[in-house]
Amino acid sequence: MALKAVHTDLEKQTEFMELYTPLNARLSRFCEALTKNREDARDLMSDTILTAFEHFDQLKSKEAFLSYLFGTASNIFKNKNRQKKWWGVFEQKKAEEVSGSYSDAEMSTDLSLLYHTLSKMPEEQKMALLLFEVSGLSIKEICEVQKVGESAVKSRISRARQELVKLMGEKKPKLSTLRMVSMVLNSFLF
Amino acid sequence: MIQYNTSLSKAFEEARNRPALMSLVEVEDLISIGKPSGGTRGWKGLFLAAAAWMILISGMYLYPKYIKHTRPKSDKNFMLPQTEKKSSNTQAIVKPTTENTLNEEENISQEPNKLEKLGLQNPAIAHQNIANTRANTKDIFDLSNVDGVYGPMQLPSLKEEVALKTEVPVLAHARYTMKGWKLSSTESGDFTVGIDKNMAHSGQASAYIKSGKTNFKSAWLTQQISAESYIGKRIRLTAWIKCKDPDKKAWAGLFMNLRGDEFKYAGFNNMYDKNIHPSSAGWIKCELVADVPEKTREIAFGLYKVYAGEAWIDDINLEVVGKETPLYFPLTTEAVDTSLVMTDAFQKALSMMVNQPSNLNFELLNQKNEPLHWYIGQESQHFRIYGDPTIQQNGKPSICLQSNGYKNDWNTLLQVCKAGNYLNKHIKISAWVRTAGVIDHASFIFRVDDFTAGMRPENVKEVNFKGNTNWQKVELSLDIPETATSFRYGVLLSDKGQIWMSNLNVEIEPLNHNVMVPDYFKTPINLGFEE
Numbered sequence: 001m002a003l004k005a006v007h008t009d010l011e012k013q014t015e016f017m018e019l020y021t022p023l024n025a026r027l028s029r030f031c032e033a034l035t036k037n038r039e040d041a042r043d044l045m046s047d048t049i050l051t052a053f054e055h056f057d058q059l060k061s062k063e064a065f066l067s068y069l070f071g072t073a074s075n076i077f078k079n080k081n082r083q084k085k086w087w088g089v090f091e092q093k094k095a096e097e098v099s100g101s102y103s104d105a106e107m108s109t110d111l112s113l114l115y116h117t118l119s120k121m122p123e124e125q126k127m128a129l130l131l132f133e134v135s136g137l138s139i140k141e142i143c144e145v146q147k148v149g150e151s152a153v154k155s156r157i158s159r160a161r162q163e164l165v166k167l168m169g170e171k172k173p174k175l176s177t178l179r180m181v182s183m184v185l186n187s188f189l190f
Numbered sequence: 191m192i193q194y195n196t197s198l199s200k201a202f203e204e205a206r207n208r209p210a211l212m213s214l215v216e217v218e219d220l221i222s223i224g225k226p227s228g229g230t231r232g233w234k235g236l237f238l239a240a241a242a243w244m245i246l247i248s249g250m251y252l253y254p255k256y257i258k259h260t261r262p263k264s265d266k267n268f269m270l271p272q273t274e275k276k277s278s279n280t281q282a283i284v285k286p287t288t289e290n291t292l293n294e295e296e297n298i299s300q301e302p303n304k305l306e307k308l309g310l311q312n313p314a315i316a317h318q319n320i321a322n323t324r325a326n327t328k329d330i331f332d333l334s335n336v337d338g339v340y341g342p343m344q345l346p347s348l349k350e351e352v353a354l355k356t357e358v359p360v361l362a363h364a365r366y367t368m369k370g371w372k373l374s375s376t377e378s379g380d381f382t383v384g385i386d387k388n389m390a391h392s393g394q395a396s397a398y399i400k401s402g403k404t405n406f407k408s409a410w411l412t413q414q415i416s417a418e419s420y421i422g423k424r425i426r427l428t429a430w431i432k433c434k435d436p437d438k439k440a441w442a443g444l445f446m447n448l449r450g451d452e453f454k455y456a457g458f459n460n461m462y463d464k465n466i467h468p469s470s471a472g473w474i475k476c477e478l479v480a481d482v483p484e485k486t487r488e489i490a491f492g493l494y495k496v497y498a499g500e501a502w503i504d505d506i507n508l509e510v511v512g513k514e515t516p517l518y519f520p521l522t523t524e525a526v527d528t529s530l531v532m533t534d535a536f537q538k539a540l541s542m543m544v545n546q547p548s549n550l551n552f553e554l555l556n557q558k559n560e561p562l563h564w565y566i567g568q569e570s571q572h573f574r575i576y577g578d579p580t581i582q583q584n585g586k587p588s589i590c591l592q593s594n595g596y597k598n599d600w601n602t603l604l605q606v607c608k609a610g611n612y613l614n615k616h617i618k619i620s621a622w623v624r625t626a627g628v629i630d631h632a633s634f635i636f637r638v639d640d641f642t643a644g645m646r647p648e649n650v651k652e653v654n655f656k657g658n659t660n661w662q663k664v665e666l667s668l669d670i671p672e673t674a675t676s677f678r679y680g681v682l683l684s685d686k687g688q689i690w691m692s693n694l695n696v697e698i699e700p701l702n703h704n705v706m707v708p709d710y711f712k713t714p715i716n717l718g719f720e721e
Contacts, residue, residue, distance in 0.1 A: 013221055021214055028210040042211045046220060049212075053221045114201035134205045161194075168198055 016056050019065040020049070026135040027069060033130045034077050036115040044080070048073040067144030070137065074127055074145060081123070117167045121160060128153055129160035368397065370413050370715040371492070381409035381495070385719055389502050391430040391473045396504035397719045399442075399495040410445060411493040411503065416712050417448065417486040424481050424513055427491050429506040430473045434499055442501035444476035445494040448486045473504070479511065479518045491714075506717040543606045543676055550694035552577060552589045561589050564680065567602035573683070575603050583622040583661050583692035595629060595686025602635070603691075604680035609638070609670055612677070618667040618697040619679050625655045628687030632656070636666040638677045652682070655689065669701055 027048065032041040052072045059068055118126050124146065131137040131145060142153045194202065212220075368385060381401045390396045399409050433442045482489070493503040544563050554562040559576045566575055578590045591603045623634050633652040651666040670677060681689045715721075 013218070016221065017214070017218060020217065024212070024214055024217065025210045028212065029205060029208050032208055032211060033205055038211060045211055049217055049220055110197045110201040111204045114198065114205065133202050136206070164198065165194065168195075 012053075012056060016053055019062060020052075020069070023066060023069060026137075027073060030070065030073060030130055030135045031077075033115060033118065033134050034073075034127070036119060044073065044077055047076050051076065064144070066137070066141055070131060070135070070141075070145045071147075078123060113168065114164075117164060120167065121163050125156045125160035125163065128156035129164070132157050368716070368719070369721045371397065372412055383409070383411055386502060389432070391432075391502075391504035393504070393718045393720050395719045396432075396502045397493065398500055398502045399493060400500045401495065401498050409495050412490050413492055413714060413716075414488055414490045415508075415714055417482055417489050419712060420482040420489065420510065421484055421486060422482065423510045424479065424515060424517070425489075425508060426511045426515060427478045427480075427506070427508050429476050429493075430504050431476050431493065432473045432502045434501075440495075440497035440499045442493060442495045444478060444503070445490075445492060446478045446480060447490040448480065448482060449488040449490065477518060479515055481517065504718060506714070508714050508717075543608050545608055546611065547605065547607055547694070547696040549605075550696065552587045552692065564589070564603055564605050566591075567604060567682075570601055573601040578690060581624070581690050581692075583624075586622075586693040588622075588624075588690040588692035590688055590690045591632075591681050591683050592688045593683050593686055600630075600682060600684035602680060602682045604635070604678045606676050606678040609674035609676050612670045612698060613672050613674060614701045615670050616667060616699040616701045617670055617677065618665060618699065619694065620663060620665040620697075621679075621694040622661045622663055622692045623653075623655065623659075623681065624661045624690045625657070625659045626688045627658065628656050628683070628685075628689065630656070630685035630687075632684065632687060632689040633682040634664045634666070634680075634691065635682050636668055636677070636679045638668050638670055638674050661692075 028041070028045060031044040031048070032038060035041045035044055048069065052069050059065060118130070121129075128142055128146060131142045132139070137145070139150055139153050139157075142157075143150055146153060146156075368383070371383075381399055383397065383399050385395045386398045387395045389398070397411055399411055401409065427444065427446050429444050431442055431444060433440070489508075491506070491508065493501060495501045542565050548563040549561055552561045552564075555577045556562055560566075561575070561577065564575075566573065572595075573591065573593050575589060575591050578588050581588045581590065589603065591601065593601065617636075619636050621634055625632050632655045634655075635650065635652040637651075638649045649668070651668055653664045653666065655662075666679075668677070679694075681691050683689050
């Protein structure tokens, strides 16, 4: 039976927070790794929380909350990402963040490069790897988020690792294009 | 099982330890928005609130007069009589007031009684507007806790104002004094550039970039030339670079950027992977080899410097080489090879341009009280722009660029207009400008941009101000050559102070002669920094 029947508004909020609390940091890291910058990550996190809360009544069991939450984040990200191609429609906000994304003083070059390299990998592989390495989900939990079998998840993670090592090792993407672009743009401005 | 190398393991470790983006309290607040309130349930309430906001915002855009300044009907008591004075050495005409004595009127007051003294009507409303503006930006400008910052903005006292008064000079800006070169940086005040006559690889001098910043801030000394003579050829850029840095992270490198039409770029490299570190002893020869794609319009090259320390460059050479010379021009991770790519950042740059001069009277402001179609050169916590209802020119609103004086930082408030409709025309721009407490200098600028010469002094006109000046009319004129891509005008402020501009006017006249692009910008110049 869905949780809906027993929920008042306050109960819904309390129960949601109870399930959500242990996952806050893990969701935050997942969102940040997906979007590569804190501003977008905050947006993704807020959208995820609001969407998850809105449909919380339809959740069939508490055990499914983790996969429900991360699945929601993945879907929102994928939908947003489809609309934002690198050569896509100009977005003022995104453009303004170009210079900020990779000059985050709090983020090491290694991490910037990791995020940047991950952004070029196939989406399902990247998500499986992030859920496993960054958010600390088990293989079984990732199966539920991605709605695929165990072997598929293992294969995705393995391929993602191979690809990552290859990209980071061979191409040596030391300087992100974004940082370069911000430099050239700055030169244009005056 | 794939093994991660050290830097990958370190990166994942860091990713796992990133602080949470939202606290649990924030999450709780977020989901509480949809809770019942005043008989309206959950998301319905949120939807109604959003709808109300949308109606309000649409109304403000449809009827911008409701968001423009509240200003007094007349400030004629405030204006002083005008006389004209023509400068002999440039086309700039400066029309100062008869007396630059501003006495107590000049102090930019925030108090109602002082506003009354200035003869401004409706002081209570004007005072409230200023108070609101100040309140909205209080956090930005309260810099008392930031190292090396002078603290919150304080205008000098009347006595100091008198001491600061100077003649209005008309000068070429210091940034253009090194022939053929310009300095750009992520934060202008953090870097200095110049000629070092005590350090040279050969000849008498070299150029340097110096910085005290230890975080990721970068600067580049650039020369831009036309790509015309190099299209389809393989080119080799060489230079000697030396680096002296206290910081391990610091490095310098030779860079080259091939730029196409409409700000698309064809390639870029700054030697990140072969950069010059402080540990590199003495002068190091650097080299980049690239093919110049067909559609390239401009080649920019020079010295790139990151973090603290000092780097020198000398004996640069750009030459055409045979195809047997191995390429060394890795185009970053998104190798774009010879195709020209339009990036988000350039799209932003293009989107900032107007097709014709717009909002010249600053009557259209956004909700942050900033003028539409104008933009600030670089986002900085040390500068702000705002519509100022208390400072008017002949009843017209003004816009203010203000700085708290962070080191030698400077910034601009400009409008960039596409040149397309104005090619082969002579453009005269006039504006009214006034300043307060300008420690270094402030300017009104008019500049024409083209691909063949991004920064040649002939393309720039400016009138400089210092200290406190009352409203002065400035007029600057330039020819728009066929090679122009855009032209820009507005104010520049260096160091501490405030500059207002108001009541701009653009006159267009036909051009009855051809504008010559100097030959020297077709090939590199001053590569040994001897000029």
